[in-house]
Amino acid sequence: MAMVSLSEQFRQLEAERERNWSPEALRVNREQRRRLVAGLGDRRRVQVGDLVGPATLIDVVEGAVELGSLHAEKPLVLIFFRFAGCPACNIALPHYERELAPGLPARGARLVAVSPQLPGRLAEIRDRHALSFAVATDPGNALATRLGVTYEYDDASRTAAIAAGRPIGDVTGTGTWELPMPSVLVIDREGIVRFADISPDWMDRTEASSILAALDAIADADISRVA
Numbered sequence: 001m002a003m004v005s006l007s008e009q010f011r012q013l014e015a016e017r018e019r020n021w022s023p024e025a026l027r028v029n030r031e032q033r034r035r036l037v038a039g040l041g042d043r044r045r046v047q048v049g050d051l052v053g054p055a056t057l058i059d060v061v062e063g064a065v066e067l068g069s070l071h072a073e074k075p076l077v078l079i080f081f082r083f084a085g086c087p088a089c090n091i092a093l094p095h096y097e098r099e100l101a102p103g104l105p106a107r108g109a110r111l112v113a114v115s116p117q118l119p120g121r122l123a124e125i126r127d128r129h130a131l132s133f134a135v136a137t138d139p140g141n142a143l144a145t146r147l148g149v150t151y152e153y154d155d156a157s158r159t160a161a162i163a164a165g166r167p168i169g170d171v172t173g174t175g176t177w178e179l180p181m182p183s184v185l186v187i188d189r190e191g192i193v194r195f196a197d198i199s200p201d202w203m204d205r206t207e208a209s210s211i212l213a214a215l216d217a218i219a220d221a222d223i224s225r226v227a
Contacts, residue, residue: 003099009091010203028156036151036181036200045148046185050193055143057114057136060123065136067143068191075109075194075218076187077211080144080180083117083172084125088202092182094129099208101132107215109186110134116141116180118173144180149198153177182206186214194218 017026046052055067070076079096081089093113104111111133115122119137126135144150153161153168158177161167169175184206186195195214197206 006092006095006205006207009095010088010205013087013091014203025160028160032154032157033201033203035154040198040200043148045198046183046193046196048193048196050196052185052187052191052193053146055138055146057112057138057143058119059112059134059136060119060126061134070110070112071187071189071191073189075107075189075215076185077104077109077111077215078183078185078187079111079113080138080149080183080185081113081115082179082182082202083115083168084122084128085171086202088182088205089115090125090129092205093125093131096208097129097131097133100211103208103212104133104215107212107219109215112136114138114143114180116144116172116174116178121171121173138180140174141176141178141180144183145178147183147185149181149183150178151181151200152179184211186211186218188218 052067052071057065057067059065077100081092083089096111101111113131113133113135114137116138122135122137125131138144141150168177168179172179182199182202182205184195184197185193188194194217195211197210199205
């Protein structure tokens with residue numbers, strides 16, 4: 001079966017929302033995304049060449065793990081996503097399972113998907129899609145905040161969420177309105193960021209092919225150094 005790109009899957013999701021959502025709900029959702037895209041260039045955020053630094057994540061199966069131990073022996077792909085019930089995340093993570101995860105062993109890399117949602121709630125998305133890669137909590141958005149990839153619901157989005165009875169802090173268990181912007185980092189064994197793609201519009205995410213190409217570039221650079 002031919003691969004369907006993430007962009008095409010999100011186009012289909014947007015078309016479904018146009019059919020089923022009210023015009024006001026669509027406007028609020030799109031306006032928040034538009035503002036985040038417009039403001040990305042003004043914010044300090046992780047860049048290629050940065051050291052990722054230390055952090056503690058909570059794997060939903062294994063418990064606490066130090067970020068340094070994840071990239072010490074092999075390149076690490078970190079995928080920041082919003083929360084287990086996010087419709088776009090439930091498109092993106094299964095897509096990465098199909099199109100990204102199978103290419104990682106040959107490249108000697110590991111993948112960890114990260115959200116601020118509490119582990120007991122976050123495990124749902126791993127179980128639902130039988131994900132082969134790790135899913136972990138970033139407690140208090142500590143790592144995402146340091147990397148400059150978080151955002152908060154704007155006033156209209158907060159009002160809509162409260163009216164629907166779904167304040168995001170209740171959904172995630174964090175009690176805040178803060179989430180990570182979907183982002184992909186490829187980190188080498190020295191902890192240096194070799195690829196960084198931040199998607200302030202959560203309906204526009206990194207294709208698996210771009211991530212695999214970044215891993216191939218690390219391998220090529222390592223070969224060149226040895227040669």
